Amino acid sequence: xxxxxxxxxxxxxxxxxxxxxxxxxxxxxxxxxxxxxxxxxxxxxxxxxxxxxxxxxxxxxxxxxxxxxxxxxxxxxxxxxxxxxxxxxxxxxxxxxxxxxxxxxxxxxxxxxxxxxxxxxxxxxxxxxxxxxxxxxxxxxxxxxxxxxxxxxxxxxxxxxxxxxxxxxxxxxxxxxxxxxxxxxxxxxxxxxxxxxxxxxxxxxxxxxxxxxxxxxxxxxxxxxxxxxxxxxxxxxxxxxxxxxxxxxxxxxxxxxxxxxxxxxxxxxxxxxxxx
Ligand SMILES: NC(=O)c1ccc[n+]([C@@H]2O[C@H](COP(=O)([O-])OP(=O)(O)OC[C@H]3O[C@@H](n4cnc5c(N)ncnc54)[C@H](OP(=O)(O)O)[C@@H]3O)[C@@H](O)[C@H]2O)c1
Numbered sequence: 001x002x003x004x005x006x007x008x009x010x011x012x013x014x015x016x017x018x019x020x021x022x023x024x025x026x027x028x029x030x031x032x033x034x035x036x037x038x039x040x041x042x043x044x045x046x047x048x049x050x051x052x053x054x055x056x057x058x059x060x061x062x063x064x065x066x067x068x069x070x071x072x073x074x075x076x077x078x079x080x081x082x083x084x085x086x087x088x089x090x091x092x093x094x095x096x097x098x099x100x101x102x103x104x105x106x107x108x109x110x111x112x113x114x115x116x117x118x119x120x121x122x123x124x125x126x127x128x129x130x131x132x133x134x135x136x137x138x139x140x141x142x143x144x145x146x147x148x149x150x151x152x153x154x155x156x157x158x159x160x161x162x163x164x165x166x167x168x169x170x171x172x173x174x175x176x177x178x179x180x181x182x183x184x185x186x187x188x189x190x191x192x193x194x195x196x197x198x199x200x201x202x203x204x205x206x207x208x209x210x211x212x213x214x215x216x217x218x219x220x221x222x223x224x225x226x227x228x229x230x231x232x233x234x235x236x237x238x239x240x241x242x243x244x245x246x247x248x249x250x251x252x253x254x255x256x257x258x259x260x261x262x263x264x265x266x267x268x269x270x271x272x273x274x275x276x
Contacts, residue, residue, distance in 0.1 A: 007020065007045045007046075007047055007244075008020040008021045008022035008023075008045070008046070008047070008048070008224075008244060008247065009021050009224075009247060011186055011227070011229065013138050013161040013162065013186050014159055014161050014184040014185070014186070015137075015138055015161055017108070017137050017138050017161070019048065019076055019108075019109070019138075019162070019186065019229060020046070020047045020048040020076055020229070021224045021228075021229050021230070022046065022048065022220065022224065022229070022230055022231075022232070022243065022244050022246070023046060023047075023048025023049060023050050023076070023078070023229065023230075023231040024037060024038065024041040024046050024048070024049050024050065024231065024232075024233065024234075024240065025050050025190065025231040025232055025233030025234075026038070026049065026050060026051045026055055026057055026060075026061060026233060027052075027055055027233055028055070028233070029055070029057055029060070029233065029235055030056065030057055030060065031057075031060060032060075033235040034057045034060035034061065034064065034235070035060045035063045035064040035067065036064070036235070036237075037064065037234065037235045037240065038060070038061050038063075038064025038065060038068065039064045039067050039068045040237045040240050040241075041064075041240050041244075042064070042065070042068035042070045042075070043068065044237075044240055044241045044244055045244055046240070046244055047070075047074055047075055047076055048075075048076040048078070048229070048231070049061055049064075049065070049075065049076070049077055049078070050078045050164075050190075050231040051077070051078065051079050051080075051102075052079055052080035052082065052113055053079065053080065053081070053082045053085070053094060053097065053098050053101070054080065054082040054083075054113060058079060058098060058101035058102050059101050059102075061077070061102060062101065062102045062103040062104070065077075066103070072104060075108075076108040076109070077102060077104065077107055077108050077109075078107065078108060078109040078110075078111060078164075079098045079102065079107055079109075079110060079111075080110070080111040080112070080113035080142060081094050081095070081110065081111070081112050081113055081123065081127070082094065082113055083113060083114050083116050086112075086116050086118070086119040086120070086122075086123045087119050087122055087123060087126075088122040088123070088125060088126045089126075091122075091123050091126035091127060091130070092126050092129065092130065095107075095110065095126075095130050095135060095136070098110075099135065105135070106134060106135055106136065106137060107135065107136045107137070108136070108137050108138065109136065109137070109138045109139070109140060109161065109162060110127060110130060110131075110135075110136035110138075110139050110140075111139070111140045111141060111142045111162065111164055112124070112127065112140075112141045112142060112144075113142050113143070114142065114143050114270075114272065114275075115141070115143060115144050115145075115148045115272055115275050116275070117275055117276045120148070120151070120152075120155075121154075121155035121156075124152065124155060124156050125155070127139045127158075128156070128157060128158045131158060138161035138162065139158060139160065139161060140160040140161045140162030140163060140164070140185070140186075141160045141162075141163050141164075142163065142164040142165065142190075143164070143165055143166075143270075143272040144160075144163050144165070144272070145176065145272055145273055145275075146175060146176055146179045148272070148275070149163065149179065149180075149183075149185070159183065159184065159185065160185050161185070161186060162185065162186045162187075162188050162229075163176075163180050163185050163186075163187060163188065164188040164189075164190055164231075165187070165188070165189070165190065165272075166189075166190055166191045166267055166268065166269050167187070167189035167190070167191075167192065167223065167228065168189065168191060168192055168193065168194040168198075168219055168223070169194070169198075169201075169204070169219055169222060169259045169260070169262040169263065170194055170198060170262055170263065170264045170266060170268075171194075171263065171264070171265065171266060171267060171268070172260050172262075172263035172265075177226070177228070181227070186228075186229060187226075187227070187228045187229070188228065188229040188230070188231065189223045189228050189229065189230045189231070190231060190269075191268055191269060192219060192220055192223050192230035192231065192232050193215075193216045193219050193220065193232050193243075194219065194268060195268055196216070197268065198215070199214070199215045199216060200215070201215060201262065203258055203259065203262060204218045204219065204259070204262075207251070207255050207258065207259065210255075211249045211251075212249075213246075213249060214242060216232070216239070216242065216243060217242060217243070217245065217246050218251070218259065219259075220232060220243055220246050221246045221249065221250075221251055222251060222256060222259045222260075224246065224247075225250070225251055225256060226256075
């Protein structure tokens with residue numbers, strides 16, 4: 001990891017591209033809330049914004065970026081292909097829609113949002129095309145299990161740069177994380193603060209008190225210390241600021257293990273293990 005001023009450190013993806021380790025999530029951020037959140041995040045030092053065609057807010061993300069005054073070249077923009085757009089031609093068309101919504105001629109990272117049960121191979125070939133054309137500086141997947149990643153060996157030429165999955169102390173997907181690490185696939189955590197549903201957890205709060213930090217910060221620090229990228233979502237400026245203020249303290253090995261022991265192997269979102 002390399003540190004860049006006051007910003008989140010970056011990780012280097014398997015094609016050499018640098019990706020910030022903390023980004024702003026935008027699921028359920030809509031309208032002016034989304035525009036403001038993006039503007040605030042960029043002002044607080046975020047340089048990674050995560051969106052999707054399925055979130056209906058790509059235009060709001062573009063608006064927030066424009067209003068922030070931060071140059072496009074400094075920002076790492078991720079968007080995702082939604083489920084109805086799988087297939088070779090429809091993937092290429094969806095990418096054009098996303099680029100137009102985001103008012104940019106390239107994405108930093110384009111992800112397949114979900115491993116739908118058919119067309120995964122054709123869809124990935126179109127993603128590879130988008131990558132070769134330079135319309136996405138990196139391509140990857142989301143919600144792919146080990147089984148889905150293994151299957152890619154049968155049809156893919158480009159190894160995914162990233163796998164974005166639900167991951168937090170209550171869903172510590174060690175096997176998947178290890179699999180991705182071993183193959184140079186960067187692991188990215190969504191719902192990284194467990195959708196704010198477990199902020200009262202006594203272990204997280206005890207560890208947080210020892211460092212003068214909140215339970216949300218402890219979860220984000222744990223994830224980034226494991227080498228993951230995390231994309232907490234908020235539309236509140238104080239929480240947006242809080243969530244990136246995690247790079248001036250360190251969890252001990254014992255604290256990392258105590259947090260890892262909170263695992264309940266339970267998804268808060270859909271569980272992709274059931275997808276054929
Ligand atoms: N690839 C996928 O399938 C997938 C699925 C889900 C999510 N994602 C991505 O991952 C992002 C994050 O996941 P998520 O939105 O599910 O959950 P999350 O980031 O774990 O939690 C978001 C919730 O926590 C609240 N919050 C944020 N920071 C807080 C803090 N410091 N203290 C207290 N509460 C705080 C937010 O409130 P406010 O919003 O009211 O400020 C919001 O209700 C999404 O926005 C999206 O970009 C991807």
